[in-house]
Amino acid sequence: MKPNNPSISIIIPVLNEEKLIGKILKHIGQTSSKTSIMEVICVDGGSRDKTISIAGLFGAKVIPSKKGRARQMNLGAQNASGEVLYFLHADTFTPNNFDQLILDAIKEGYESGCFRMRFDTKNPILRLFAWLSRINHTLCRGGDQSLFIKRNLFHKTKGFNEDYLIYEDTEFIQRLYKQTKFKVLPNHVITSARKYREKGWLKVQFHFGMIHLKNYLGAGPDELYRYYSKKILN
Incomplete structure (x- = not known):
């Protein structure tokens, strides 16, 4: 880890993701510098397939949880050691050098942010909606774009609202927009x-x-x- 660089904990909520979780974890290793990622935490909501064993094979720390993405992500944050939390969906692929891009934004004074997004499809309508992710407005935000946030800000804002069984990412980001300057990085995550x-x-x-x-x-x-x-x- 470079001197004075904060460490990153990656938190992935999972539930029956045996088809993708290995690919995602392998891709994380291929697109990061391996010097700033302190840990990858998969918070499992009760998988009945091979998700847990596959995640373990790729070196992720697996934490059991009750089902519910907000609850799972909050539990991951409670168990994270990194100074920066990076929330990633189990079907979203990171861009090259994503860890350094996040740390550069942190050095610039941003405490939270996301990447732009692309879908793994050529459907023109979905490509249009993905294109809108470059706009820095709450209407264009969603969990598929991933989310980085300094750990102290996460705890200060009390994290995800567990009353939301859907829309938990957007609701949280809307609160962040009111409390801090939110950065939309120009690189793209690829989501399913x-x-x-x-x-x-x-x-x-x-x-x-x-x-x-x-x-x-x-x-x-x-x-x-x-x-x-x-x-x-x-």
Whole structure:
């Protein structure tokens, strides 16, 4: 680790991710400098496949948790030792030298931020929505873009709101925008469009848009989850 460089703890919430978690963990090693990553923590929400064993094989620390991404990420943060926390979804691939890009932003005085995003698809509509991730506004934020945050700021802001079973990333980032200067890094993470392929891209994008609108109009976490369960899960 370079002198005066803060260390990074990567936190990945997982649940039945045996098909991807090994690829993600291998890719993390290939795209980082190996000098600033203190640990990779996979917080497991009750996987019934080989997720836990695969994560262990790739050197990740596995922590059992109750199901719920907000709860899992908060638990990961509680057990993290790094000065910078980096929250990453289990189907999102990091850009080259992502750790140094994060540390450079920290040195510039930013306490939180994310990367731009691309989907692993050529669908023009999804590519358009991914293009919007370059805009530094809460309407263009989401967990698929990953999130870095200084650990002391995470604890000061009390982390993710565990009342949210969906939308927990966006709700947290909206609070960060009000309290600190948020950095959108120009490099891209690549995230899976698997939910769009499974459910239909038009259906999923429309209903995610409605969830954004409902949140803007004041809907709480229970109402958002009921809508998500009815319109997307079913």
